[in-house]
Amino acid sequence: MARLAAALLLVVAVACWAVAPGAEALGMNWGTQASHPLPPKAVVQVLRDNGIKKVKLFDTDFAAMSALSGTGIEVMAAIPNNMLADLADDAGKAKDWVKRNVKRYDFDGGVTIKYVAVGNEPFLQSYNGTFINITFPALQNIQNALNDAGVGDRIKATVPLNADVYNSPDSHPVPSAGRFRPDISGLMTDIVKFLAKNNAPFTVNIYPFLSLYLSDNFPLDYAFFDGGATPVNDNGVLYTNVFDANFDTLVAALRAVGHGDMPVVVGEVGWPTDGDKHAKVSYAQRFYAGLLRRLAANAGTPARPNQYIEVYLFGLVDEDLKSVAPGNFERHWGILRYDGQPKYPMDLAGQGRNTMLVPAKGIKYLPKTWCALNPNAKDLSKLGANIDYACTFADCTPLGYGSTCNGMDTAGNASYAFNAYYQVQNQKDDACDFQGLALPTETDPSTAACNFTIQIAGAAEVHGRRSAGAAAAGVVLLALLQLLALW
Ligand SMILES: *[C@@H]1O[C@H](CO)[C@@H](O)[C@H](O)[C@H]1NC(C)=O
Numbered sequence: 001m002a003r004l005a006a007a008l009l010l011v012v013a014v015a016c017w018a019v020a021p022g023a024e025a026l027g028m029n030w031g032t033q034a035s036h037p038l039p040p041k042a043v044v045q046v047l048r049d050n051g052i053k054k055v056k057l058f059d060t061d062f063a064a065m066s067a068l069s070g071t072g073i074e075v076m077a078a079i080p081n082n083m084l085a086d087l088a089d090d091a092g093k094a095k096d097w098v099k100r101n102v103k104r105y106d107f108d109g110g111v112t113i114k115y116v117a118v119g120n121e122p123f124l125q126s127y128n129g130t131f132i133n134i135t136f137p138a139l140q141n142i143q144n145a146l147n148d149a150g151v152g153d154r155i156k157a158t159v160p161l162n163a164d165v166y167n168s169p170d171s172h173p174v175p176s177a178g179r180f181r182p183d184i185s186g187l188m189t190d191i192v193k194f195l196a197k198n199n200a201p202f203t204v205n206i207y208p209f210l211s212l213y214l215s216d217n218f219p220l221d222y223a224f225f226d227g228g229a230t231p232v233n234d235n236g237v238l239y240t241n242v243f244d245a246n247f248d249t250l251v252a253a254l255r256a257v258g259h260g261d262m263p264v265v266v267g268e269v270g271w272p273t274d275g276d277k278h279a280k281v282s283y284a285q286r287f288y289a290g291l292l293r294r295l296a297a298n299a300g301t302p303a304r305p306n307q308y309i310e311v312y313l314f315g316l317v318d319e320d321l322k323s324v325a326p327g328n329f330e331r332h333w334g335i336l337r338y339d340g341q342p343k344y345p346m347d348l349a350g351q352g353r354n355t356m357l358v359p360a361k362g363i364k365y366l367p368k369t370w371c372a373l374n375p376n377a378k379d380l381s382k383l384g385a386n387i388d389y390a391c392t393f394a395d396c397t398p399l400g401y402g403s404t405c406n407g408m409d410t411a412g413n414a415s416y417a418f419n420a421y422y423q424v425q426n427q428k429d430d431a432c433d434f435q436g437l438a439l440p441t442e443t444d445p446s447t448a449a450c451n452f453t454i455q456i457a458g459a460a461e462v463h464g465r466r467s468a469g470a471a472a473a474g475v476v477l478l479a480l481l482q483l484l485a486l487w
């Protein structure tokens with residue numbers, strides 16, 4: 001009898017294990033720096049259709065929060081860097097922020113906020129220390145406000161940090177020698193102690209792509225998970241990929257300040273598909289296949305083997321308005337295109353199946369009209385200036401070296417730029433003129449490699465007119481539900 005029970009238990013355990021924990025536990029970043037962002041409802045639907053139950057935002061946009069309410073999707077809400085100074089200065093403002101952005105949604109059928117991200121990579125060296133002195137006070141004020149509001153046991157403040165807040169010394173470049181960066185080690189120690197006191201996790205963004213992008217000597221295979229690179233030998237522990245090595249460098253840095261078992265959330269990890277010679281579909285597909293398989297298997301890392309890692313992929317869709325200061329790839333991180341269409345096969349459940357993601361539903365496009373160089377244009381002396389103008393207001397990054405539309409002739413370049421601008425301008429009549437150099441066309445100028453896109457219809461309206469109505473309805477509904485909850 002006991003044996004039968006044991007066997008049954010085993011069957012149940014195996015059955016539970018077989019339902020692929022990966023998708024269950026997988027998080028997704030939802031960024032909105034796009035000229036034509038997908039409607040929030042379509043985004044929430046695509047998350048649900050793909051079985052994603054955790055989402056990380058970069059703000060607390062009302063339309064996004066409304067679309068998420070009642071879905072049970074766990075949310076990491078966020079405070080942008082430009083608000084940190086105020087929140088650091090004034091505990092009252094932090095309390096107010098928590099009231100307006102957390103308490104407001106915190107009721108049955110509201111938004112399941114689990115974390116508040118205080119800033120986004122505030123210690124990037126390119127910020128020249130702008131946020132060095134304000135991030136920790138802002139973190140303290142926000143967590144204290146969450147605690148005072150009675151939700152601090154459920155909702156944790158954390159700071160998504162870039163992985164260059166820690167490293168291993170050049171003289172001993174192995175993960176176990178990891179320490180926080182010397183210039184901020186005191187600050188990082190204080191932050192870690194505060195997070196520990198509040199049972200909050202450390203959040204870090206890890207980008208194997210950037211390791212490759214930033215160093216021509218970086219061994220290509222070490223960016224992926226399928227072997228091939230010479231392993232890094234850390235006292236007998238062999239590291240075969242930079243993700244594990246990076247994660248464990250953080251674990252060592254945490255251990256060095258007395259918190260080696262602090263929970264770590266990977267706030268961003270992913271691979272872009274355009275804008276650099278390494279930003280391409282085949283690499284993205286390879287990277288995610290390896291990452292998702294390991295996540296689904298709860299493989300952990302050598303320093304934390306056989307455990308679940310909370311990971312948020314970056315990101316859901318391409319964002320054509322992101323700054324290209326870090327590189328042209330910055331606008332191409334989506335696992336979905338700008339219009340919510342999947343780019344390549346991807347099995348979020350990490351079972352290696354050759355499946356496509358479920359696309360966004362109900363997306364409407366502008367008419368099939370492109371803008372191209374006028375074949376009869378005689379005076380091309382102003383072509384360069386007009387291309388520059390178009391590319392200042394639209395995304396021309398696919399034209400660059402190593403990108404999908406690189407290598408076209410001057411006419412192709414001009415047409416690409418003109419079309420990108422025309423679409424951003426919602427195909428307004430006067431947006432395809434360029435001093436007589438351009439003409440609308442119904443013939444798709446796309447090539448096998450290079451997409452001349454048609455933008456999403458109604459996005460501007462969705463943002464303005466329609467979302468005002470939807471937002472108003474949302475407020476009323478939320479207020480009613482809140483009243484009910486209080487009552
Ligand atoms: C940081 O400093 C560099 C060099 O002085 C400057 O070019 C850059 O604009 C600064 N960045 C910020 C965010 O202040």
Ligand SMILES: *[C@@H]1O[C@H](CO)[C@@H](O)[C@H](O)[C@H]1NC(C)=O
Pocket residue numbers: 129130131132133
């Ligand atoms: C941060 O504080 C230190 C010490 O008080 C000061 O020297 C530094 O200038 C401050 N940095 C910024 C960017 O305000």
Ligand SMILES: *[C@@H]1O[C@H](CO)[C@@H](O)[C@H](O)[C@H]1NC(C)=O
Pocket residue numbers: 399400401407408409410413
């Ligand atoms: C097309 O544009 C790209 C990116 O601006 C540039 O590198 C390339 O030289 C251009 N090609 C021609 C033929 O003008």
Ligand SMILES: *[C@@H]1O[C@H](CO)[C@@H](O)[C@H](O)[C@H]1NC(C)=O
Pocket residue numbers: 448449450451
């Ligand atoms: C171009 O866009 C279409 C959808 O409009 C898509 O099916 C196709 O895969 C894209 N091609 C490339 C090279 O990205």
